[in-house]
Amino acid sequence: MNHIISVLVENKSGVLAKISGLFSRRGFNIESLAVGTTDDEKISRVTLEVNAEKHSIEQIIKQLYKLINVIKIQELNPLNIVERELVLIKVSADSKTRPEILEIVSVFRANIVDVAKKTLMIEITGNSRKVKALEDLLRPFGILELVRTGKIACTRGSKN
């Protein structure tokens, strides 16, 4: 099962290496990773998506807490979060296929961010399901490149 873990850390060099090293040492694969500073520039948030059993996740959270630079860890409840990733997709497009692609893009409320003679670049943000649906629809036109950020997530409602 996939779990999303949100980790607040001191914004110092080497901290990300310590976190990712911990995962590999204990035999976990990180499915997705996003890092950036919070409203306090001394603190960064690391959002990780990990596939593991419940018991293993509890253990990995306890091990993460042992890292001195880790301040707070939350395992996010998937039912109570807004989850987003951003994907750039470069797809083959000529004068015949372009209108159809534009129509799909508009249905998904995605954006065209680059137009060239034979390609279009599409930017989409959303949860994994939405991104996957667009990807599947664009595939027949020929996806030339696809770049995605790590997943970020924020719990709904008041600050916890």
Add this chain to the structure above:
Amino acid sequence: MSKITGAQMIVKCLKEEGVDVVFGYPGGKVIPLYDALFDSDIRHILVRHEQGAAHAADGYARVTGKTGVCIATSGPGGTNLVTGIANAHMDSIPMVAITGQVSTAQIGTDAFQEADITGIAAPITKHNYLVKTIEDLPRIIKEAFRVASTGRPGPVLIDIPVDITTELIDENFKVDINLPGYKPTLKGNLKQVKQAVKIIAESKKPIIFAGGGIISSGASDILRKFVKAAKIPVITSLLGMGSFPETDQLSLKMAGMHGTKYANLAFTETDLIIAVGVRFDDRVTGKLSEFAPEADVVHIDIDPAEIGKNIKVLVPIVGDAKIVLTDLLSEYEKYTKKKGIPDRKEWLSRIKKLKEDYPLKYDRKSSKVKPAYVVEKIYELTKGDAIICTEVGQNQMWAAQFYKFTKPRTLVSSGGLGTMGFGLPASIGAKIGRSDKTVIDISGDGSIQMVSQELSTAVTNKVAVKIMLLNNGYLGMVRQWQEFFWNKRYSQTCIYNCVDFVKLVEAYGGVGLRVKKKDEVEDAIKKALEINNLVLVDFWIDREENVYPMVAPNSSISEMLESV
């Protein structure tokens, strides 16, 4: 305001932390630091290999409870410390390792003697630092000692580029420590403590399982009081030995692969394990699914990650062993005053019978020099009052089995990592930490050859360690496994007659004695204890003596192989 160099600042900070001895080895990138040490009254013990420095700092920390400090240069200096740091990490020993590094401008250029030691050491340290500016230096040193010595102790590495040690800084420059993510829980949750008390009082067959956490938190006295009040038998882990007197009738000594059979059977029969400062290592539990099948577990540990890691726990209590046991005792007394003292007669007589039925044994009538006999004689002649260091392997298990440990911080042994070559340098550190004590290294001929250059460290620093070498000409523990499980195919485990240990120790300026007969054992030990110098007694023991009892790997601890 007067300025001092970074190196002088390091020395100043070490003194502020109460450091009076460091173990180390100089090199290019720590020359400025060694120059500052030259003017300081901090005692520096020059080892012969950096691994020895880390082990000596470790041994020093284990017997004193203070943080051990070791120093090495960049590159190979740091990498040579690695085994010693990993050893301290596995056994939760407070240590600060200081390594030199190439200058800040050279970092990342594959400069001469450059190694990414903070990267290398990340998985084997509690925390580590690369100092990037001189203004960070005093804070980092303070934080390093704080982190190493509090919570679950462990090693912290500080990597210091050489240019920072020659830069100047205001002598009184100070920055407070800043560890927003580090807040060890010391006091256990009182609700959980009360729940534990209820379960303990209701248990018919409880066992206390005491580990290294009791020793590092200084909880031996309160443990004894609790045991006295609650009348619960005590099993220790290897690192917990000495936390409870093994001369007490409630002591079951050590459990596990080479533990006593009565401890292993008690684990198998108990209905409640009160585990304090232990981590249920595989060497203790054997096959996990068959370990303590009847038992609920109350687990007290300062490290929440240890609770529930290997064993299902009914009542978890995160906290410092001493503080939690103090609360546990006072709550237990309150509870039993109200509800009466539980009757444990049946269980205690069962324990007594197990101890009578399955004592540790060896062939006492044999005319050969039996290692167990040597260890028993060491116990007798030191009146159980020595600090015993061990190497790793058969020597370590015989020491654990046949010496009776009665006080905390008297056994210095590499538990988690199982580091051959630990004992000699650790005993040097131990003797420097407790010069008032007789310090003995119960050693093996395989282990000691990994670090025999440290004989020189002992002699030149006048450290009168007594090495009791149980010499069987084999890498004995591996040979034992080959005998039992690999059809006696002794692949690469015979090292018979490869060195004359008496001449070796004499070459370094120590005293060598040799014992080939049983009736020479006692006199040799007596003589060794009298000589005020490094002494090595080379006991030619029964070569194929095995460590019994033994649990075969991945078997239940209730099934033990025994000598015939």
